[in-house]
Amino acid sequence: xxxxxxxxxxxxxxxxxxxxxxxxxxxxxxxxxxxxxxxxxxxxxxxxxxxxxxxxxxxxxxxxxxxxxxxxxxxxxxxxxxxxxxxxxxxxxxxxxxxxxxxxxxxxxxxxxxxxxxxxxxxxxxxxxxxxxxxxxxxxxxxxxxxxxxxxxxxxxxxxxxxxxxxxxxxxxxxxxxxxxxxxxxxxxxxxxxxxxxxxxxxxxxxxxxxxxxxxxxxxxxxxxxxxxxxxxxxxxxxxxx
Amino acid sequence: xxxxxxxxxxxxxxxxxxxxxxxxxxxxxxxxxxxxxxxxxxxxxxxxxxxxxxxxxxxxxxxxxxxxxxxxxxxxxxxxxxxxxxxxxxxxxxxxxxxxxxxxxxxxxxxxxxxxxxxxxxxxxxxxxxxxxxxxxxxxxxxxxxxxxxxxxxxxxxxxxxxxxxxxxxxxxxxxxxxxxxxxxxxxxxxxxxxxxxxxxxxxxxxxxxxxxxxxxxxxxxxxxxxxxxxxxxxxxxxxxx
Numbered sequence: 001x002x003x004x005x006x007x008x009x010x011x012x013x014x015x016x017x018x019x020x021x022x023x024x025x026x027x028x029x030x031x032x033x034x035x036x037x038x039x040x041x042x043x044x045x046x047x048x049x050x051x052x053x054x055x056x057x058x059x060x061x062x063x064x065x066x067x068x069x070x071x072x073x074x075x076x077x078x079x080x081x082x083x084x085x086x087x088x089x090x091x092x093x094x095x096x097x098x099x100x101x102x103x104x105x106x107x108x109x110x111x112x113x114x115x116x117x118x119x120x121x122x123x124x125x126x127x128x129x130x131x132x133x134x135x136x137x138x139x140x141x142x143x144x145x146x147x148x149x150x151x152x153x154x155x156x157x158x159x160x161x162x163x164x165x166x167x168x169x170x171x172x173x174x175x176x177x178x179x180x181x182x183x184x185x186x187x188x189x190x191x192x193x194x195x196x197x198x199x200x201x202x203x204x205x206x207x208x209x210x211x212x213x214x215x216x217x218x219x220x221x222x223x224x225x226x227x228x229x230x231x232x233x234x235x236x237x238x239x240x241x242x
Numbered sequence: 243x244x245x246x247x248x249x250x251x252x253x254x255x256x257x258x259x260x261x262x263x264x265x266x267x268x269x270x271x272x273x274x275x276x277x278x279x280x281x282x283x284x285x286x287x288x289x290x291x292x293x294x295x296x297x298x299x300x301x302x303x304x305x306x307x308x309x310x311x312x313x314x315x316x317x318x319x320x321x322x323x324x325x326x327x328x329x330x331x332x333x334x335x336x337x338x339x340x341x342x343x344x345x346x347x348x349x350x351x352x353x354x355x356x357x358x359x360x361x362x363x364x365x366x367x368x369x370x371x372x373x374x375x376x377x378x379x380x381x382x383x384x385x386x387x388x389x390x391x392x393x394x395x396x397x398x399x400x401x402x403x404x405x406x407x408x409x410x411x412x413x414x415x416x417x418x419x420x421x422x423x424x425x426x427x428x429x430x431x432x433x434x435x436x437x438x439x440x441x442x443x444x445x446x447x448x449x450x451x452x453x454x455x456x457x458x459x460x461x462x463x464x465x466x467x468x469x470x471x472x473x474x475x476x477x478x479x480x481x482x483x484x
Contacts, residue, residue: 153391153392182431184430213447214447217448
């Protein structure tokens with residue numbers, strides 16, 4: 001019996017060690033900055049025209065334009081904001097984060113400044129690299145997408161969305177920075193709300209856009225490091241909304 | 243006779259006033275920065291494969307890859323570096339600036355920080371906006387090009403080239419900055435030498451690249467303002483080359 005208990009303990013230790021190794025691979029600290037290794041996910045339900053509806057009336061309380069469900073009656077409910085799947089889930093904005101973590105296994109990181117290290121940049125389009133970022137009391141969704149807007153010419157699109165309303169999003173500024181090979185590219189903008197749909201932000205090109213050759217110049221061994229920083233752009237006057 | 247002299251004087255005054263007005267339209271100062279209005283030029287001899295030769299051996303003394311002339315014997319001579327025309331001119335690197343000014347009417351501006359205001363962004367591709375920039379004892383060529391790399395999808399490419407050798411270019415860093423509508427895009431890099439050919443820099447995508455929708459977001463009334471700054475990146479050890 002003692003033998004079996006010891007064996008079981010050893011197996012548990014191995015599982016724990018494997019888990020630690022897995023975590024270590026995904027998040028580590030370099031030069032004082034938190035580096036998050038993000039593996040790609042092939043978009044199973046990618047549809048370029050998913051968000052064809054014009055982005056009007058996306059303030060809290062009205063139906064978001066990404067809505068796929070015909071039978072929604074509660075205007076407070078929002079659909080799943082995961083850009084990877086056409087997920088039938090819907091719920092209140094406050095529980096979107098836990099849905100994304102539990103159902104779509106999207107990691108969440110803490111910290112004002114982090115490095116998003118996207119691996120396997122060579123994988124064919126469409127591919128997404130996604131994490132959530134918890135900062136300044138809010139949660140943000142960072143999406144890097146490889147997509148062929150022009151057939152045969154994949155491009156990379158990176159944007160940050162607030163898991164909150166457009167009014168709340170106006171209070172922040174996000175910065176994405178690439179820095180390698182004596183080149184530096186910085187993109188600063190107000191994050192869009194997840195209610196506005198990441199697909200339409202990318203199809204509008206209102207984000208950081210990289211062609212393949214530039215992505216290669218900024219990549220190291222097939223991985224692209226994007227420095228992320230979020231700041232408040234004005235006094236939070238929309239805090240009471242959520 | 244006095245009447246004719248007076249008439250001639252009046253005509254001269256009018257020409258002078260017209261010239262002053264023309265100059266005032268092209269360069270003005272806004273918020274302490276020199277703003278240069280750059281009108282577009284339709285590329286008459288645009289050829290995407292103009293620089294098919296690999297960019298090797300572009301140091302001073304060897305033949306540059308953009309060379310079109312079969313009968314060049316003097317290795318010190320370089321061809322015209324104007325990206326607009328297949329110009330048969332060739333000469334020493336030291337006289338390229340005066341050739342560009344006199345024969346191709348490319349303006350030259352002084353100052354460490356200037357604003358390049360490209361007008362008529364809506365014009366069809368291929369179109370170029372070009373100025374020379376004199377700074378830190380050297381001359382630089384700034385090229386903004388609208389080009390269709392993918393048919394039906396024009397993009398804007400902006401780069402800065404040193405009118406000097408690649409070794410001299412390594413001593414500098416240039417920055418291009420767009421800032422409008424709560425968005426900011428910065429590109430920093432080491433300038434390339436004009437001996438390396440602007441066409442291949444653009445076809446490689448190793449420059450600031452803007453899709454049409456992003457260019458529209460940064461434009462104001464059809465004009466795109468690009469802030470330019472040049473700094474020295476290390477001690478000038480290549481000064482003796484030229």
